[in-house]
Amino acid sequence: MNYFRVKEDNSSIYTGRIEGRHKWGLPGIRNCPACKASWGTDTRAYPSVDLSPVAALADFEEPRAEPIEEYERLCELVRTLLPPGARLQPGATLGPLVGRAQGRFGPLVAPSSWALLVQREALEKLQAEGLLGLKGCGTQLRFRQRNAPELLELELLPVGQLHPECLPPNRKPPCSRCGRRGLTRPDDMLLDASTLPGHLDAFRLEDFSTVIVCTERFVEACRRLGLDGVVFQPLPIA
Ligand SMILES: [Zn+2]
Numbered sequence: 001m002n003y004f005r006v007k008e009d010n011s012s013i014y015t016g017r018i019e020g021r022h023k024w025g026l027p028g029i030r031n032c033p034a035c036k037a038s039w040g041t042d043t044r045a046y047p048s049v050d051l052s053p054v055a056a057l058a059d060f061e062e063p064r065a066e067p068i069e070e071y072e073r074l075c076e077l078v079r080t081l082l083p084p085g086a087r088l089q090p091g092a093t094l095g096p097l098v099g100r101a102q103g104r105f106g107p108l109v110a111p112s113s114w115a116l117l118v119q120r121e122a123l124e125k126l127q128a129e130g131l132l133g134l135k136g137c138g139t140q141l142r143f144r145q146r147n148a149p150e151l152l153e154l155e156l157l158p159v160g161q162l163h164p165e166c167l168p169p170n171r172k173p174p175c176s177r178c179g180r181r182g183l184t185r186p187d188d189m190l191l192d193a194s195t196l197p198g199h200l201d202a203f204r205l206e207d208f209s210t211v212i213v214c215t216e217r218f219v220e221a222c223r224r225l226g227l228d229g230v231v232f233q234p235l236p237i238a
Helices: 052-057 068-079 120-128 216-225
Strands: 003-008 017-025 028-030 065-067 093-102 108-112 115-119 136-138 140-143 151-154 202-204 212-215 230-235
Touching: 003 108, 003 216, 017 108, 017 140, 028 068, 052 068, 065 068, 093 151, 108 230, 115 120, 120 151, 120 216, 212 216
Parallel strands: 028 065, 093 140
Antiparallel strands: 003 212, 003 230, 017 093, 108 115, 115 151, 136 151, 202 212
C-alpha cells in the first residue's frame, strides 16, 4: 500500500476561508519538571468529544499554559470521553470547530496542514466506497453566504511514525512526563512501515501531528469520484 500526505491546495480554484477554533481544549504546560520545556500545540484535535459533562469542573476554554500537575488533572477529567485510540498532548483540542467561514469550498477542505474537512455528500460517497475509519464530526461554522455547504471535520487519530532513518541520529527519546519530542519535522519524510495502521484510510502521524496521511485507496476514491480541494503528496515508506 502506498501512502500520501494530505495538504491544502494553494493553487485551488476554491476561495473558501475558515477562521475558527475548537470549542474546548487542554492547556499547554509550563516548565515540565522532567524536560524543563514549556509547550503546547493544537495539532491534535478530537472534534467528536463532548466535554459538557465535565465543562464545569475546570476551564477548558481559555488557551493558556498551566503547571503540569493541572494539565494532568484535566487529562484525567476528559479521558473517559475520548474516542478509542486518542492520545492527548498539551494544547490538544476537543469538540466542534467553531467560527466563521466564507467563500467557495471544494468537497475536501484543509484549513491548515493538520485539519481536514469534508462536505457531507463527499464523505458519504467515500464511506460508500468502503474506506475505513472516516468519522465526520459536526462543525459550528457561521457562513456569510446563502447555500452554505455542510462541512464535517474528520477525526484523525495519531498513529504511524516517521522512520528513524529520516530523523537526527542523536535525538533523545520523548520526555517521560510530558511526551515532548522536540524534533523539527524533516523535509524528506520517510514513513516507518511497521507503525502504519491497517484499519484507517486517513490518520495523522503520532510523532508529527501536523502531518495528515491517507492511503492510496483514499486517493484513488477521491480521483474516481472527482473530489478535489486538497493535494496528495506521495510519502516514501521503509
Ligand atoms: Zn517534559
